Amino acid sequence: MTQVQLQQLQKQLWNIANDLRGKMGADEFRDYILGFIFFKYLSEKAVNFADALLADEGENLHYATLDTNNATHQDYIEAILENAIAEVGYALKPDQLFHSIALRARQGQFVLDDLTNTLKAIELSTLGAESEDDFAHLFEDLDLNSTKLGNNANDRNELVSKVISHLDNIDFDLSNTEADVLGDAYEYLIGEFASGAGKKAGEFYTPQTVSTLLAKIVTQGKERLRSVYDPTCGSGSLLLRVKREVKDVDMIYGQEMNRTTYNLARMNMILHDVHFAKFDIKQENTLTRPQHLDKKFDAVVANPPFSAKWSADPLFLQDERFSRYGKLAPSSKADMAFVQHMLYQLDDNGTMAVVLPHGVLFRGSSEGVIRQYLIEQMNVVDAIIGLPANIFYGTSIPTCILVLKKNREHSGNILFIDASNEFEKQKNQNKLLPEHLDKIVAAFEKRENIEKYAHVATLQEVQDNDYNLNIPRYVDTFEAEAEIDLDAIAKQLQALEHDSQKIDAIITDFCKELGIASPFAEVK
Structure with missing residues (x-):
């Protein structure tokens, strides 16, 4: 996936998140959209794991299409669930997969109960396993009965169905082992939520x-x-x-x-x-x-x-x-x-x-x-x-x-770096850019004096400053103002006065021609 494609994915996810935005604050709708994305990730990872096991068995089957009512399929499902808990830490049945629930949502079915039960089932599948602590109460903030999602169950179901249907259309590219595509997108969303969440x-x-x-x-x-x-x-x-x-x-x-x-x-x-x-x-x-x-x-x-x-x-x-x-x-x-x-x-x-x-x-x-x-x-x-x-x-x-x-x-020394003036000013916030970061890291690694930026202070210097570590005591960033040439300023003022007198004389002549008093006439 190219950088452009990654950015497109990030914008897609942010647009989907904004389907919920009108209902609640940034920190609240963050929990829902990130929770749904996480559930989709768990589903896709479970499918990839299960399909690999089926392929090893030489079966031309796909986990998502296995039927829990088919006895033969049921044997496969049980074996896969047992292996999944040991290997990936949790288990999902075919009808509990994100895609399966999204399909039912597209068909207009009521899916809130299915979603709630599936999220609980993920946690329950880890009981007694090594992964139990990592999944315990993991989805407790996804309250699908909250009035924040809608005033009644049908409204909530409509909104949630819309969101998971959109998410179902996005390829998270989990098979791409060279790049952490979803991880990067998830980090992007967390950052976007942070920018709107205030304190x-x-x-x-x-x-x-x-x-x-x-x-x-x-x-x-x-x-x-x-x-x-x-x-x-x-x-x-x-x-x-x-x-x-x-x-x-x-x-x-x-x-x-x-x-x-x-x-x-x-x-x-x-x-x-x-x-x-x-x-x-x-x-x-x-x-x-x-x-x-x-x-x-x-x-x-x-x-x-x-x-x-x-x-x-x-x-x-x-x-x-x-x-x-x-x-x-x-x-x-x-x-x-x-x-x-x-x-x-x-x-x-x-x-x-x-x-x-x-x-x-x-x-x-x-x-x-x-x-x-x-x-x-x-x-x-x-x-x-x-x-x-x-x-x-x-x-x-x-x-x-x-x-x-x-x-x-x-x-024998302490390094002081003053990077307080190294940033790009943005609308609501200052931002460290990669070049600012590189400069700090380079100064940290070289550990040398850099005029108005870094100073290697001996412990004696620090002791002489009564163990005060305030950076301006060690890094002098003072910029002296340019010296003022008073003689030049005096000549400029004299020239301005001369020009002013010439202009006053011209205005006085105009006033005489018009037969009116000059504003510069001497008051008697």
Whole structure:
């Protein structure tokens, strides 16, 4: 599939999504359209798997055409279902396939009950299997009885039938192993929803260019990772971006507090063909109920909610994630708490990159104590990258990326990069372009002083600045104004005065000819 064809697919899906748009808000209709797309993906994957098994048996049969009332076909179906649960993690009967339900919808049949029962059947098929946790309650946000879809059952059925019929006509090209066509389209839709979701967007989506930057940082010099972890994973897009930057990631871990977003993250993993045995996404509050605390990770990435509130309960001073610092992040700003949590889970040879508000670089009190400990005692702060303002959904504040490593190659200095002026201004938001991204990555890799852009600061410099990491203290981006030639300005003013007097004289002569008083006549 060419780039043009991919863009056409993305627009098709967005147009179908807008069939629901008039009924509900962006964050609500997102859950329905992405859920339907995910169900279609599961169906097509199930068909491809089943048809491959049938072909291996030498049977000229196609799974979608098998009849559950035919005894011979029933034997095939049962064998396929058993294999499917073990291999792909779930099972669908021929009459439960997306295409089968879409055909009935086109014929004017009432399909809401069939859809509801099928989605439940997918979850039930995984009970007792290794994939059970990854599919549990996965479709709970697709409430087909919601009045948001229509005031009565027939209206809801008409709208849903229209949407799934349109989706049924689109080829997701799952057989194309060279490109993640559907994955790219799914990411596009998530991004489009984020742009219209206001403040809620930050809960589930990190702009793609920022995700790519974080991914390139934590994978620098590596071809594969044993593990990657995001403690505030949202839709999982950042984790998937890390996976794209290397040949393989053995295991993907994430945690997300919001239930709906947690479901979206699991769907996103499966839809990007991440095997159910290769990801572990949990739903809980990371700071108060961490779910992977027994593990250390090669790469840790995150875009936590900026300056979120947390309990800062003194009991956390006994928690091994926070105890060594002697201070907790303030209850009004959990930014440093996320840093401490992530650093605790980082492997000795791993890299961590986290997006944070600029305040963490210079705020005092307990945050200042934690920051000094990170630099002076642990020496884990490797780089600070300043990003432009207004590039994140839901907030216009400027942000930065903290890069931390436990065993630093450049242990005697900290790299500062000021990329705050590197962006393209768009209608409602600033955007990092690929060339801006390339410039940041190049500066990060070279680790050299670049006038008005990057500075390699010694630890002594940082100490002399009282462990304040505010980027302008290290990268001077001041542009001196051009010197003003006062003599030249004086001559220009004299010339203007001379010209003004000539014009006044001409106007006075005109007034004499007309027999009227000159406006420049001397008042007596």
